[in-house]
Amino acid sequence: MEDKTLVCQDCGAEFVFTAGEQEFYKEKGFDNEPKRCKDCRDRKKNERRQVRTDR
Secondary structure: OOEEEEOOOOOOOOOOHHHHHHHHHHHOOOOOOOOOOOOHHHHHHHHHHHHHOOO
16 A cells, blocks of 8 residues: 545645555544545634534
8 A cells, every 4th residue: 555645625735545544544443535634624623623622
C-alpha cells in the first residue's frame, strides 16, 4: 500500500492519507477514504462537541 494524496472537501487543501492510516481504516472496516484534512476533522469534532455541551 502506498501513501495517497487527497483533497479536503472543506478547505480544498491537499493532505496525505498514509499507508498506515489506510491499514487502520481497513482493519476497522471503513470503506471510504477520509474527505477532510486533520485540521478540518478536528474543527468538525469540536463543533459537534460544542453543540452537545450547549444543550
